[in-house]
Amino acid sequence: MFVMVISFVFDLIQNGVSRYMEHQADVYGMDISGVSGETAATAFDRRSAYNLSDPDPNPFIEFWFYDHPTLKKRMAFVREYW
Secondary structure, eight states: OHHHHHHHHHHHHHHHHHHHHHHHHHHHHHHHHHHOOOHHHHHHOOOOOOOHHOOOOOHHHHHHHHHOOOHHHHHHHHHHHO
């Protein structure tokens, strides 16, 4: 029971850290590739269609289960970044 509680807490922390690292990877990818924000957003959009993922899940579901930023957030970021 103790291990389950500890795992429960650390999974939330690990997902938050992973989302932060993925955001940093997006920044690096935009810097190194030189593609436009619209091109990157289109790639994310195609990826979501291919993977059948929800681009804009409920914030609670994102916080609880997602270890990557949502595609909607990633697309908004790349459009503004470059």
